[in-house]
Amino acid sequence: MINQSTTLDLTFQALADPARRAMLERLSTGPASVSELARPFSMSMPAVLQHLAVLETAGLTLSHKSGRVRTCEINPQALSTAQDWLAARRAEWEHRLDRLEAYLTELQNKDQGNG
Amino acid sequence: MINQSTTLDLTFQALADPARRAMLERLSTGPASVSELARPFSMSMPAVLQHLAVLETAGLTLSHKSGRVRTCEINPQALSTAQDWLAARRAEWEHRLDRLEAYLTELQNKDQGNG
DNA sequence: CGGATAGATAAGTCAACACTTAACTATGTG
DNA sequence: CACATAGTTAAGTGTTGACTTATCTATCCG
Numbered sequence: 366m367i368n369q370s371t372t373l374d375l376t377f378q379a380l381a382d383p384a385r386r387a388m389l390e391r392l393s394t395g396p397a398s399v400s401e402l403a404r405p406f407s408m409s410m411p412a413v414l415q416h417l418a419v420l421e422t423a424g425l426t427l428s429h430k431s432g433r434v435r436t437c438e439i440n441p442q443a444l445s446t447a448q449d450w451l452a453a454r455r456a457e458w459e460h461r462l463d464r465l466e467a468y469l470t471e472l473q474n475k476d477q478g479n480g
Numbered sequence: 481m482i483n484q485s486t487t488l489d490l491t492f493q494a495l496a497d498p499a500r501r502a503m504l505e506r507l508s509t510g511p512a513s514v515s516e517l518a519r520p521f522s523m524s525m526p527a528v529l530q531h532l533a534v535l536e537t538a539g540l541t542l543s544h545k546s547g548r549v550r551t552c553e554i555n556p557q558a559l560s561t562a563q564d565w566l567a568a569r570r571a572e573w574e575h576r577l578d579r580l581e582a583y584l585t586e587l588q589n590k591d592q593g594n595g
Numbered sequence: 596c597g598g599a600t601a602g603a604t605a606a607g608t609c610a611a612c613a614c615t616t617a618a619c620t621a622t623g624t625g
Numbered sequence: 626c627a628c629a630t631a632g633t634t635a636a637g638t639g640t641t642g643a644c645t646t647a648t649c650t651a652t653c654c655g
Binding site: 398399400410411414430432433434435 | 603
Binding site for chain 3: 493497499523524526527530531534547548549
C-alpha cells in the first residue's frame, strides 16, 4: 500500500507531527507570517518551511505572499474532512452496539415468552 | 521535535496509513480476527501484525487472544480524542471569525452614527 | 546604492516506516 | 501422533521524514 497518497493520508500525516499541530493551533487564533510561526521553535527556517509545505499540500492551510511576507491561514474545510472520517467510524461502531443491544433485548423477550 | 511521542502523535500517525484506516473501517462494523483483517490485503502476515500493533499502541484498537485466535476491536474513545482536537481548532477559528465580524459591524455602526 | 529583513532552494544526514522472507510457537483436528 | 491453522519473532531492505548548513533571491528602508 505504498505511495498511494489520498487526501486523508496527507491530512493525517500532516497532523501527526507536534510542530505542525502547534502551528495549526497558532493559526486557529488568526493568520500569521512564516517568521511568526517559526518564532516558538528552536528549528531552522528551512525546517519550518518544510512543515508549512506539508500543511499546505494537505490542504490544511492556505497562504499568499505580499511583498516579502508570506501570510498563512488555516483552512477549516480540511479539518472537517478528517473530523468526518473519525465521526463516521465512531457512528458505525455505536450503531452496531445499538443493533446488538436491540437484538439481545429481543432474544430476552422471546425467552420470557417461552419460559 | 524528534521522538517526543504524545498520544495525538501516535493517533494521527496511525491514521495516516490507508491500510490501517481500512482496518479501522472494517473494525467499525464489528470485531475481527487478525486473519480476517488481513484478508483484503496483498500483504504478508507480519506486515498486517505491524499495522495492528501501531493501531493498538495508539490506543485505537484493543485485542485479546482466545485459543490461537486474536480478536481485535475498535476503541471509540481514542477516535474521539483525535476528533476533539480537530473540533477545538475549528471552533477557535470560527469563533475568531465571529469576533472579527462583530468588530466590523460595530465599526460600521459607528460610521453611520458619525456620518 | 547598501544593508537588513523575510523567505526560498539545494544538498546532505540520520532515524523511522513499511514492507519482505525465513523460521518458530502454540493450538486445534482427523 | 501428524498435519494444518493462527499468529509471532527476528532480521534485513529500500523509501520517506525531519531535520541541518550553506547559499541565494526578493523586498523594504535609510
